[in-house]
Structures are given as C-alpha cells and as structure tokens.
Amino acid sequence: MTQSGTAAYRSALTEQNALLRDLARGVEPEIEIPTCPGWTVAKLLTHVGRGHRWAAAMTGSRATEPLDLRQVPDGKPPGDPQGLDEWLRTAAEGVLEAVDRTGEDAPIWTFTGPRPAAWWIRRRLHEETAHRADLALALDRDVDLEPWLAADGLSEWLDLLTADRPGNPGPLLDEGKSLHLHATDEGLGQAGEWTVRPAGGVIAWEPGHAKGSVAVRGPAEALYLMMLGRVPADDPRLQVLGEEDVLTDWLARTSF
Numbered sequence: 001m002t003q004s005g006t007a008a009y010r011s012a013l014t015e016q017n018a019l020l021r022d023l024a025r026g027v028e029p030e031i032e033i034p035t036c037p038g039w040t041v042a043k044l045l046t047h048v049g050r051g052h053r054w055a056a057a058m059t060g061s062r063a064t065e066p067l068d069l070r071q072v073p074d075g076k077p078p079g080d081p082q083g084l085d086e087w088l089r090t091a092a093e094g095v096l097e098a099v100d101r102t103g104e105d106a107p108i109w110t111f112t113g114p115r116p117a118a119w120w121i122r123r124r125l126h127e128e129t130a131h132r133a134d135l136a137l138a139l140d141r142d143v144d145l146e147p148w149l150a151a152d153g154l155s156e157w158l159d160l161l162t163a164d165r166p167g168n169p170g171p172l173l174d175e176g177k178s179l180h181l182h183a184t185d186e187g188l189g190q191a192g193e194w195t196v197r198p199a200g201g202v203i204a205w206e207p208g209h210a211k212g213s214v215a216v217r218g219p220a221e222a223l224y225l226m227m228l229g230r231v232p233a234d235d236p237r238l239q240v241l242g243e244e245d246v247l248t249d250w251l252a253r254t255s256f
Contacts, residue, residue, distance in 0.1 A: 006104060006118045010096055012149055013125040017092035020048065020132040021085050027139065035134045035230050045088060048131050050075045052091035055120045059098040063109045095124050112163040126153040133230055143221060147185035150220035151192050154181070154227055158194060158205045161254065172253045173198040177246045180212030181227075183220035192220060196250075214242040229255050 029042035036044065053072045057063075069075065077087045102108070104118040130153070133143045145153070161172060173179065175198055183192035195210040196203050216223060218238035225231040226238060233240055233247055240247060 006121060009118075009122045009125050013092055013095065013121060013128060016125060016128040016132055016149075017088060020045075020128060020135065021088050023132065023135050023139065023141065024088075025081070025085065027135075031138060033134050033138045035137055036131075039134075041135065041138070044131055044134060045084065046077055048128060049077055049088045049091040051127055052095050052124055055124050056091075056094035056098040059095070059102050059106075059108050059117050059120055062102060062106055064114075065109055066111070092124070092128070095121060112160065122152075122156055126156045129153050130228055130230070133225060133228075137230060143225065145221045145224065147183065147188055147220040148191070150224040151183055151185075151188055154194065154220065154224045155191070155207075157224075157227055158196065158203070161203050162199070162205070164202055170253070171198050171201055172203050173246070173250060176213075177243070178210075178212040178214075179246065179250055180210055180215040181223050182209070182215060182217045183223055184217055185220050188220065212242065214240065214244060214246040216240050216247065226251075227254070 024041065024045055027041050029040060029045075031041045033039040033041065033044050039047075050069065050072055053075055054067055054069055057072055058067050061067075074087070077084050099117045099121060102117045104116060106117045107114040108117045108120065110119060110123070129145060129149060133145070136143045173196065177198065179194075179196040181194040181196075185192060190207040190209075193207060193209050194205055195208070195212060196205045198204075216226070216233070216238055218226075218235070222231060222235055222237040226233055226235060229251065233244075233251065
C-alpha cells in the first residue's frame with residue numbers, strides 16, 4: 001500500500017529515528033561508514049541529530065536564509081551513550097514541534113527555495129532513512145525499509161535534483177537520454193515507477209510507466225539505495241535493461 005502526506009511522514013520520522021537509535025546502541029563510535037567515506041558512527045549520528053536541530057531552528061524562526069550550522073542550539077551531542085540516545089530522540093521530535101508551532105504552511109527557507117514548513121518533515125525523514133541505511137550497511141545488517149517509504153525517498157531525492165544546483169556543474173542526463181525505474185513490490189502502483197529526463201542542467205521526472213534509454217527493475221529499497229549510491233547498479237536484486245552507460249553516467253553525476 002502506498003502512503004504519503006504529512007501524517008505519514010511524521011509517524012515515519014519518529015519510527016526511523018527510533019530504529020537508528022536502536023541500531024546505534026552499543027556500537028563503537030569510531031567504526032567507519034564505508035558509504036560515507038571519512039565518516040565514523042559518531043560523525044554520522046552527529047550529522048543526523050544536528051541536521052534535525054538545524055531544520056527545527058530555521059522552522060521555528062521562520063527563516064528566510066540558511067542558519068550557520070555552528071549556531072545550531074544544542075548542536076553538539078553528549079559524550080555518554082544514554083545522553084546521545086536522548087539527544088537524537090529530542091532532535092527528531094524538535095522538527096515536529098517546530099512545524100506545529102510555526103504552522104505547516106508557513107514559508108521557510110530551504111535549499112530548493114521557500115517551502116511550507118511541513119516540507120522539512122519529509123526532508124529530515126529521508127535524511128534519517130538514508131543514514132540509517134549507511135549504519136546498517138556498515139554493520140552488515142539488513143536495511144529493511146518498507147516499500148512505500150523507499151519509494152517516497154526515491155521520489156524526494158528526484159525532487160531535490162529538479163532544483164538548480166550551486167555552480168551548476170553540468171547536465172545530470174545527456175539530451176535525448178532518459179532513465180526509467182520500476183519497483184517490483186506489490187501495491188505501489190504509479191508511485192513505484194519513475195521516468196527521468198534532462199531539463200537543462202537539472203532534471204524533470206514523472207511517475208508512471210514509460211520507455212527509457214535505460215531501465216532498472218527491482219525492489220523499491222534496492223532502487224532507492226542505488227540512486228543514493230549506497231549499493232551498486234550490479235546489486236543482485238536489480239535488473240538493468242538498455243543503455244547501461246546512461247545509468248553509469250547518471251550515478252557518477254549524482255554522487256554528491
């Protein structure tokens with residue numbers, strides 16, 4: 001079954017935060033995160049918690065420009081495991097509380113232009129899903145994302161890529177080329193298919209079935225993780241059909 005909307009995103013953010021905290025308990029903070037080169041478990045958890053507080057602070061102040069991360073209130077996690085766990089929990093809760101205080105429709109600065117405050121709930125949810133996946137993969141654990149959540153994360157990632165990027169380093173897809181993704185999970189419907197085409201230096205995408213220069217089929221979780229560069233395109237769960245070089249170029253150009 002597909003899900004969407006602020007209520008679903010609120011619930012999922014709380015759940016994903018709890019799962020990340022469960023996964024992190026008892027883990028050595030200096031373990032490296034292979035999918036985020038140069039990161040350790042400690043840096044990953046700090047990034048997630050501080051990012052939540054950053055979004056909450058901007059939402060609460062109705063920011064019209066970005067807040068310096070160094071100015072995020074309570075942006076440094078405690079040094080003890082119990083304090084870190086509570087810091088992560090209250091960080092996610094703070095996003096929801098800030099949206100409630102400000103109002104879901106209040107315009108807030110985002111790196112894609114002014115958006116309703118509730119936009120930040122979905123953004124922080126998928127920051128959490130991506131980095132929980134990083135930690136799970138580092139610990140050789142299953143990522144275990146519900147299909148609807150992985151599919152929504154993929155859509156949200158594509159939404160971010162429709163916005164112009166600083167310096168605009170070049171097109172993500174060459175003119176005349178397209179990418180089609182097809183999730184094989186039952187019940188996703190059009191929410192489980194994506195067609196991506198070039199639009200200047202960025203992209204445009206639409207849900208539903210279409211023919212692409214290259215197509216990738218597989219579970220929504222595997223598609224999501226591939227698009228984020230967390231698993232390779234030759235992951236055994238995935239099937240690549242058509243012009244493989246188009247997919248190779250896409251993945252190289254979106255490895256931000």
